[in-house]
Amino acid sequence: MSFIAKYLPNVVTNWSGDYGFVSAIWQTLYMTFASAFMAGILGLFFGVLLVVTDKNGINPHPVFYSILDKLVNVFRSIPFIIMLALLLHLLYARFWYKFLYDLGVVPTKEPFQKLVNQGMILGNNHEKMSKSKGNVVNPDDIIEEYGVDSLRVYEMFMGPLEQSISWSDEGLAGTRRWLDRIWRIYVDEDSDELSSKITDQNTPELDFIYHKTIKTVTEDYSRMRFNIAISAMMVFINEVQKADHFNREMATNFLKLLNPIAPHLTEELNERLGNNESLTYSEWPTFDVNKIVEDTVTIAVQVNGKLRGTIEASVDEDQEQLKDKAKNLENVQKFIEDHQVVKTIVVPNKIVNIVVK
Known part of the structure; x- marks a missing residue:
C-alpha cells in the first residue's frame, strides 16, 4: 500500500483495509471512464440531433439546426478536448517516467524539455474547418492534384508552427511551382536526363549563400521554425538559377536539407545524381563558418x-x-x-x- 500511496496520493486518502488496492483501482477507472462516457454521450446526442434536423435529415428544422450548429461550433472551438488529451497524455507520461526515475532507471526528473502546441489549419474563410460550413480541405484531393510533397512543404511554409493559419489554394499552387523549379534545375525537360547545369566545377559565387543556407536550415529545423528554413532554401534556389553552374556536392547537400519535408522529390533527384545512399541515412551537411563572414x-x-x-x-x-x-x-x-x-x-x-x- 505504501507504493500506491506514494505514486497515487490523490486517488484514495485511506489505504487501510483489505480492499484498499481494489478501491484505488476502481476510483481511478471510474474517473477515467466516467469522463469518457459523458463526453461520448454528449457528442453522440448532439451529433444525432444535427443529422436529424439537417435539411436532408429525417426531420428538417432549419432554425433549430442553425442554432445548434452554432452552439456546437462555439464549444468545439474551445480547445478543451485538445487540452484534455494533452494533459492526460502528459500526466501518464510523467507519472511513469517519474516512477522510473525514483527507481533509478532514467537519469532525469522530467521526460520532456519542451512542449509545443501546433496551431490549427483554418478554412480559407478564416474559420475552423467544418463540414457544415463547407470549408473542409480533403488531403486526398490535394495529393492527387499537387502531390504529397507539395502538401507537406506548404503546410510547413504556411507560418509559425504554433499559430493557426488559414488555408490558401494560391499558396499551395505557389509551393508546387517552387518544387517544379527545383526539378528543372536538376533535370533537363527535353531529354529527361540530369541537367548540364550540374557539374563538378567549383562555384565560388555560391559559397556564401550555400554555407549560410546550411547554417540557417539546420538551426531552424532544430527550433521547429520550418517556415523560415523553407524561406532560406527558396533564397538559395534563386541564387542557383542565376549561376552558370551548380556544383554536384552542393546539389546533393541541398537535397539533404529539403529531404525532411519533401522526401519523394529529393530521393528521386538524389538517385538521378548517381548517389546510391538514401538521403534518409546520409550524413547531414555541415557549413564552414569562415565562408559566411x-x-x-x-x-x-x-x-x-x-x-x-x-x-x-x-x-x-x-x-x-x-x-x-x-x-x-x-x-x-x-x-x-x-x-x-x-x-x-x-x-x-x-x-x-x-x-x-
Whole structure:
C-alpha cells in the first residue's frame, strides 16, 4: 500500500483495509471512464440531433439546426478536448517516467524539455474547418492534384508552427511551382536526363549563400521554425538559377536539407545524381563558418536615438570613418546642422548614434 500511496496520493486518502488496492483501482477507472462516457454521450446526442434536423435529415428544422450548429461550433472551438488529451497524455507520461526515475532507471526528473502546441489549419474563410460550413480541405484531393510533397512543404511554409493559419489554394499552387523549379534545375525537360547545369566545377559565387543556407536550415529545423528554413532554401534556389553552374556536392547537400519535408522529390533527384545512399541515412551537411563572414554590413544611423538613415561599411572599417559617413548623410545633416554634436556613439557593425543638443 505504501507504493500506491506514494505514486497515487490523490486517488484514495485511506489505504487501510483489505480492499484498499481494489478501491484505488476502481476510483481511478471510474474517473477515467466516467469522463469518457459523458463526453461520448454528449457528442453522440448532439451529433444525432444535427443529422436529424439537417435539411436532408429525417426531420428538417432549419432554425433549430442553425442554432445548434452554432452552439456546437462555439464549444468545439474551445480547445478543451485538445487540452484534455494533452494533459492526460502528459500526466501518464510523467507519472511513469517519474516512477522510473525514483527507481533509478532514467537519469532525469522530467521526460520532456519542451512542449509545443501546433496551431490549427483554418478554412480559407478564416474559420475552423467544418463540414457544415463547407470549408473542409480533403488531403486526398490535394495529393492527387499537387502531390504529397507539395502538401507537406506548404503546410510547413504556411507560418509559425504554433499559430493557426488559414488555408490558401494560391499558396499551395505557389509551393508546387517552387518544387517544379527545383526539378528543372536538376533535370533537363527535353531529354529527361540530369541537367548540364550540374557539374563538378567549383562555384565560388555560391559559397556564401550555400554555407549560410546550411547554417540557417539546420538551426531552424532544430527550433521547429520550418517556415523560415523553407524561406532560406527558396533564397538559395534563386541564387542557383542565376549561376552558370551548380556544383554536384552542393546539389546533393541541398537535397539533404529539403529531404525532411519533401522526401519523394529529393530521393528521386538524389538517385538521378548517381548517389546510391538514401538521403534518409546520409550524413547531414555541415557549413564552414569562415565562408559566411560578410565583408560589408548595413549600419543604422541615429540622431538622439531616432533612426535617420543607414550606411554601408566594411566589417573592419575605422570608427572615425564611420562617424564621417554617418554625418555626411543628407537626412542626418538636417537634424544636426543647427545643433551642437555632444558625442557620437559607435556600436561596431550595428549602430552609429549622434547625440546633439
